Amino acid sequence: MNAEIPSNSRIRRRSWAEPWKVKVVEPIRMTSRTEREAAIREAGYNTFLLRSEDVYIDLLTDSGTSAMSDSQWAGMMLGDEAYAGSRNFFHLERTIQDHYGYRFVVPTHQGRGAENILARIMIKPGDVVPGNMYFTTTRLHQELAGATFMDIIVREAHDPTCELPFKGNVDLDALAALIERVGADRIPYISLAATVNMAGGQPVSMANAREVHELAARHGIKVMLDATRAVENAYFIQQREPGYASKPVAEILREFCSYTDGCTMSGKKDALVNIGGWLALNDGNLYEEASNLVVVYEGLHTYGGMAGRDMEAMARGIVESVADDHIRARVGQVEYLGRKLIDAGVPVVRPIGGHAVYLDAKAFYPHLDQEQFPAQALAAYLYEDSGLRAMERGIVSAGRDPETGRHRHPALELVRLTIPRRVYTQAHMDLTAESVVAVHEERMTARGLRLVHEPRYLRFFQARFERL
Ligand SMILES: *Cc1c(COP(=O)(O)O)cnc(C)c1O
Numbered sequence: 404m405n406a407e408i409p410s411n412s413r414i415r416r417r418s419w420a421e422p423w424k425v426k427v428v429e430p431i432r433m434t435s436r437t438e439r440e441a442a443i444r445e446a447g448y449n450t451f452l453l454r455s456e457d458v459y460i461d462l463l464t465d466s467g468t469s470a471m472s473d474s475q476w477a478g479m480m481l482g483d484e485a486y487a488g489s490r491n492f493f494h495l496e497r498t499i500q501d502h503y504g505y506r507f508v509v510p511t512h513q514g515r516g517a518e519n520i521l522a523r524i525m526i527k528p529g530d531v532v533p534g535n536m537y538f539t540t541t542r543l544h545q546e547l548a549g550a551t552f553m554d555i556i557v558r559e560a561h562d563p564t565c566e567l568p569f570k571g572n573v574d575l576d577a578l579a580a581l582i583e584r585v586g587a588d589r590i591p592y593i594s595l596a597a598t599v600n601m602a603g604g605q606p607v608s609m610a611n612a613r614e615v616h617e618l619a620a621r622h623g624i625k626v627m628l629d630a631t632r633a634v635e636n637a638y639f640i641q642q643r644e645p646g647y648a649s650k651p652v653a654e655i656l657r658e659f660c661s662y663t664d665g666c667t668m669s670g671k672k673d674a675l676v677n678i679g680g681w682l683a684l685n686d687g688n689l690y691e692e693a694s695n696l697v698v699v700y701e702g703l704h705t706y707g708g709m710a711g712r713d714m715e716a717m718a719r720g721i722v723e724s725v726a727d728d729h730i731r732a733r734v735g736q737v738e739y740l741g742r743k744l745i746d747a748g749v750p751v752v753r754p755i756g757g758h759a760v761y762l763d764a765k766a767f768y769p770h771l772d773q774e775q776f777p778a779q780a781l782a783a784y785l786y787e788d789s790g791l792r793a794m795e796r797g798i799v800s801a802g803r804d805p806e807t808g809r810h811r812h813p814a815l816e817l818v819r820l821t822i823p824r825r826v827y828t829q830a831h832m833d834l835t836a837e838s839v840v841a842v843h844e845e846r847m848t849a850r851g852l853r854l855v856h857e858p859r860y861l862r863f864f865q866a867r868f869e870r871l
């Protein structure tokens with residue numbers, strides 16, 4: 404299957420050392436503590452509002468921040484920038500069909516473009532969309548299309564200390580009860596994410612995906628996968644689920660996708676590109692509608708908001724992303740950072756997820772009330788300490804209940820240290836761990852925040868705060 408990049412899955416290594424060497428470097432700037440205190444104050448204590456030049460180690464997100472390979476950069480020169488029918492689109496389409504197994508592909512500028520189209524073609528007002536924990540943009544598009552999101556993830560996912568191998572799994576009893584209660588005709592699809600970002604990058608097992616599919620199919624309900632980090636999920640299946648240890652990640656990915664009817668995808672994560680995404684479907688009628696609607700929101704159905712060169716880089720990135728050596732080193736680096744923090748006694752979500760280490764801000768700052776935004780406050784202290792940029796995943800990200808207008812209070816109040824793919828070294832991870840430990844040592848003097856500016860949609864991106 405990996406025609407271009409041979410898979411090295413049969414080479415036994417002692418550690419997760421990277422299967423690449425560095426060819427180009429990008430200098431980063433160190434700042435003084437005084438500069439950082441001024442910068443975060445000016446940014447309203449929101450790390451999204453910092454200038455990247457003022458950041459030393461940027462663990463805000465793994466989205467669009469990966470380093471491309473020389474093969475991907477070479478592919479950029481082969482961009483066919485025709486308005487219609489670019490050869491790079493056909494290469495991308497074939498690569499998605501081969502690796503993810505879906506029949507039809509609609510390119511989009513990034514994941515949320517695909518989410519918008521999927522929600523618009525499948526949801527009618529009053530519908531209910533069950534999912535294994537919400538994701539910010541996914542749920543918003545479902546709500547804007549008139550649906551109510553219902554969380555059907557296993558209970559343990561809300562407990563950061565509970566060590567389960569597949570904490571992203573769907574609670575099948577909860578799903579069955581929901582179908583019984585609201586009726587299958589009000590459920591346009593099940594929104595299955597693998598891995599589950601908001602639960603800490605936790606995977607879904609193959610057995611669970613199969614059972615969700617069987618239950619849904621019995622009621623004529625489709626399963627739509629958020630495939631953003633499905634390769635990382637496949638790696639966890641290989642490592643943790645009986646029967647998969649000797650199977651290549653590429654094969655596991657295809658089997659996993661076979662239990663779903665389509666997917667939305669942010670190419671900015673697994674697929675190792677800075678921009679791009681797609682919607683994939685097996686149903687010809689849905690594809691017909693999606694390829695019509697993409698023209699309204701994204702661009703023609705053979706580019707969907709991407710340049711030809713972007714599609715070429717993503718096609719090559721997909722092939723690289725499923726290579727066992729790549730994914731092992733990628734997740735290995737995340738586990739390395741997580742292990743260091745666990746050993747130092749820092750409260751983190753267990754087990755360590757695929758793309759990030761999540762600090763448990765409730766346990767970090769037990770003296771702060773959730774309405775004093777402990778995770779937001781912690782992210783700001785980390786930046787002041789070392790120029791390390793992280794992100795809040797707690798009450799700010801959860802937003803307000805559209806019915807009551809009150810803050811939603813998620814059980815998990817987290818700070819995410821997200822590792823870009825193929826970008827930082829082990830020394831950067833060591834420094835990150837030292838900074839977190841230093842902030843942890845000062846934890847009892849930490850103060851909370853007050854919200855002073857709140858945007859209407861996805862407020863975590865642009866909200867502003869003052870320190871109490
Ligand atoms: C990033 C992400 C999305 C949205 O994709 P974008 O490319 O940022 O629009 C959807 N789902 C998950 C799980 C994500 O992490």
